[in-house]
Amino acid sequence: MIRTEQLTKSFGERTLWRDVDLTVPSGRMLALVGSSGSGKTTLLNCLGLLEQPSSGGIFHGEKNLTRLSAGGRRRFRRTHLGYLFQNYALMDNATITENLDVARRDRRLQAQALERVGLSGRERERVHRMSGGEQQRIALARVIVKRSSLVLADEPTGALDEENGRMVIGTLRQMADEGCAVVVATHNEDVRDACDEVFDVHTQHLAAAV
Numbered sequence: 547m548i549r550t551e552q553l554t555k556s557f558g559e560r561t562l563w564r565d566v567d568l569t570v571p572s573g574r575m576l577a578l579v580g581s582s583g584s585g586k587t588t589l590l591n592c593l594g595l596l597e598q599p600s601s602g603g604i605f606h607g608e609k610n611l612t613r614l615s616a617g618g619r620r621r622f623r624r625t626h627l628g629y630l631f632q633n634y635a636l637m638d639n640a641t642i643t644e645n646l647d648v649a650r651r652d653r654r655l656q657a658q659a660l661e662r663v664g665l666s667g668r669e670r671e672r673v674h675r676m677s678g679g680e681q682q683r684i685a686l687a688r689v690i691v692k693r694s695s696l697v698l699a700d701e702p703t704g705a706l707d708e709e710n711g712r713m714v715i716g717t718l719r720q721m722a723d724e725g726c727a728v729v730v731a732t733h734n735e736d737v738r739d740a741c742d743e744v745f746d747v748h749t750q751h752l753a754a755a756v
């Protein structure tokens with residue numbers, strides 16, 4: 547579970563969002579929508595403790611994560627967080643297996659995750675030789691292998707065809723159904739429709755997904 551309390555982020559004179567109160571319990575999936583530049587990635591980065599909000603709190607249970615030291619933030623990310631970045635954040639010169647080892651050295655889980663994302667048998671290939679969509683799927687496999695309780699995903703279907711887009715949406719939904727709290731920034735209507743709630747970062751309107 548993750549919860550924000552009166553979370554505000556400004557860059558200089560410009561406030562992206564103000565006094566945001568959101569709760570994403572285990573088992574739920576929240577979509578962050580809004581026009582380009584409205585602050586979806588920035589909000590994900592704050593939830594993932596990669597950026598500091600200007601004010602307000604981020605709570606995991608009773609713990610206010612914004613009060614953690616740099617070491618505490620690192621430990622929280624390592625223990626609880628799976629982050630699917632917009633630029634995938636893979637080790638380019640390493641193999642798929644070496645990238646998955648960063649999350650968890652469990653060959654059985656890795657094989658299951660690679661089968662799920664359609665990359666079985668390609669463990670020894672180097673990431674820089676793979677297409678954008680394949681890299682996006684490796685990044686998803688890494689999140690699957692990590693088995694985090696909080697999953698943040700930034701435009702997870704961006705580089706994918708329709709079939710793989712559906713696979714990613716289904717996988718994120720399954721993670722939520724198995725007990726993760728999932729937050730996904732997206733422009734994609736199918737992703738939004740798979741979520742339980744939708745928060746428009748620009749208007750700051752929260753609604754149930756239809």
Ligand SMILES: Nc1ncnc2c1ncn2[C@@H]1O[C@H](COP(=O)(O)OP(=O)(O)OP(=O)(O)O)[C@@H](O)[C@H]1O
Nearest residue numbers: 557562580581582583584585586587588589731747
């Ligand atoms: N470190 C920074 N310093 C100043 N401005 C920043 C910084 N980081 C982000 N911004 C600005 O904050 C705004 C929100 O950026 P963000 O990437 O969060 O938007 P977004 O909603 O995810 O956009 P997109 O849909 O295009 O990915 C942008 O105008 C961006 O230029």
